Amino acid sequence: xxxxNSFSNERISAMVDGDLQSDxxxxxxxxxxxxxxxxxxxxxxxxxxxxxxxxxxxxxRSDMAFWEKLEQRxxxxxxxxxxxxxxxxxxxxxxxxxxxxxxxxxxxxxxxxHWKVLAGVACTVLVSVxxxxxxxxxxxxxxxxxxxxxxxxxxxxxxxxxxxxxRDPRLDELMAAHRQLGGHSALQVPAGFLRNATYEGTGR
Amino acid sequence: xxLPIAWCLCAMQSAxxxxxxxxxxxxxxxxxxxxxxxxxxxxxxTFVVSAGGAMASARIWHVCDGSQQLERVESLxxxxxxxxRRNDQVxxxxxxxxxxxxxxxxxLGLFPSLLKSSDSAIGDFYRLKVIGNDRIAGxxxxxxxxxxxxxxxxxxxxWSEKKAGLIIQLQTLGLDGKVLEQAAFSELQLDATVxxxxxxxxxxxxxxxxxxxxxxxTAADAQGWVLQxxxxxxxxxxxxxxxxxxxxxxxVGGGQSTxxxxxxxxxxxxxxxVEAYDRQRHVREGMTDMGGATHTLTHRIHDWWVTVVGEVPxxxxxxxxxxxxxxx
Numbered sequence: 001x002x003x004x005n006s007f008s009n010e011r012i013s014a015m016v017d018g019d020l021q022s023d024x025x026x027x028x029x030x031x032x033x034x035x036x037x038x039x040x041x042x043x044x045x046x047x048x049x050x051x052x053x054x055x056x057x058x059x060x061r062s063d064m065a066f067w068e069k070l071e072q073r074x075x076x077x078x079x080x081x082x083x084x085x086x087x088x089x090x091x092x093x094x095x096x097x098x099x100x101x102x103x104x105x106x107x108x109x110x111x112x113x114h115w116k117v118l119a120g121v122a123c124t125v126l127v128s129v130x131x132x133x134x135x136x137x138x139x140x141x142x143x144x145x146x147x148x149x150x151x152x153x154x155x156x157x158x159x160x161x162x163x164x165x166x167r168d169p170r171l172d173e174l175m176a177a178h179r180q181l182g183g184h185s186a187l188q189v190p191a192g193f194l195r196n197a198t199y200e201g202t203g204r
Numbered sequence: 205x206x207l208p209i210a211w212c213l214c215a216m217q218s219a220x221x222x223x224x225x226x227x228x229x230x231x232x233x234x235x236x237x238x239x240x241x242x243x244x245x246x247x248x249x250t251f252v253v254s255a256g257g258a259m260a261s262a263r264i265w266h267v268c269d270g271s272q273q274l275e276r277v278e279s280l281x282x283x284x285x286x287x288x289r290r291n292d293q294v295x296x297x298x299x300x301x302x303x304x305x306x307x308x309x310x311x312l313g314l315f316p317s318l319l320k321s322s323d324s325a326i327g328d329f330y331r332l333k334v335i336g337n338d339r340i341a342g343x344x345x346x347x348x349x350x351x352x353x354x355x356x357x358x359x360x361x362x363w364s365e366k367k368a369g370l371i372i373q374l375q376t377l378g379l380d381g382k383v384l385e386q387a388a389f390s391e392l393q394l395d396a397t398v399x400x401x402x403x404x405x406x407x408x409x410x411x412x413x414x415x416x417x418x419x420x421x422t423a424a425d426a427q428g429w430v431l432q433x434x435x436x437x438x439x440x441x442x443x444x445x446x447x448x449x450x451x452x453x454x455x456v457g458g459g460q461s462t463x464x465x466x467x468x469x470x471x472x473x474x475x476x477x478v479e480a481y482d483r484q485r486h487v488r489e490g491m492t493d494m495g496g497a498t499h500t501l502t503h504r505i506h507d508w509w510v511t512v513v514g515e516v517p518x519x520x521x522x523x524x525x526x527x528x529x530x531x532x
Contacts, residue, residue, distance in 0.1 A: 197262060
């Protein structure tokens, strides 16, 4: 069995390196589809290849030191009070695929999770900014580009000092559209126009 | 000969704004003054906007050449972009993606003609009070407060430079008087020498793919929508149909076209978006705090999904959502 595995692993490695003929590739791909362990091996080879091609992906000693320090700091972090969301929380939980931040049980990696939420929001905002001027286009080339920056459709609820704030990529798009056409204000020139030109959204 | 007359007019104008504190001053005349100042001044500066705990800044160049307004706004935070404006023509360059978006902002051409016309009812919904004097970005300024007459709109505190009246700081105030948003020049050079070359990029989109938003003008009535009851002070401004992006494109907007119906009370603006209801995407009805003065409200009406967006209190968005009706 061990020999069989090592033989398969070699062939998977050869496929990743592009050394196999198409019919042999087909056999390996069939095996990947049926065997979870082979699929995992294929993934490991892909990651190894990525790291070899891009040294910045490989963790260095300084990265490890950083993580160690971070873990020590997290262990020293005091517990935070459990802040309840507003009254419509139960409705949202029932009906919405939301990612909740800072609610419910406090977990050991809460701070890390908080940063992940912030990073997610930053990505969402970035995507919405890129998309803001583009979403009206029907051009297929534009559509392809948009597809490549497809945002997560999930709604993210964040706790802010003034209450819960919800980030939804679609709402961000409509906000951008509102800023584009919504300048019917006597204070528009210069303040309103400059405000909208300067300020691309919240959450960053 | 013209110069002394212009100087006299300017001096008279300045004197007219030296009012005792707390006194109400004519709103439309003041709006005309700050508008004229924005059109006729030449300036460069750094503009900073803070809202909802976030902050953004941009470098501004502005010149006027007879009837032409030329402006360049270069972002110093967020996505790198440069916005060039000639009157109502706006081109936004995104250097990272090499994309330029060219649009016509019709709303930029509305004032001051709207202020001059008898249609302007801004004075029915806001009062203007003299607050005092302050020094902003190195300039002596008059401070005014635009006080709303009801709870359907926010108030504003405005710092305008004493000599010409250019707005150099603007705060949006919540119903409780707290500052929701602030936009201000952190540094400003009035009557600066601006190299026109800095502003002449507008027509030069070499190396950029130019996109033009495909907005179709329409009428809400023709789309089958009507406001059963007008929201006090807010008049319909324009209605557009935003075409669908194909569902395969993967945008969150999906494959549906969206109607955008805009309203204004002369100072605050509200957009009503209507699109087909989608069970997958449209899951949460209700109010959302977008940070700063902007709120959104989502609301289902049978087979449609309505999103109301505006720099107004939540009650105003509710009034719009409740008033919108599908024509029988």
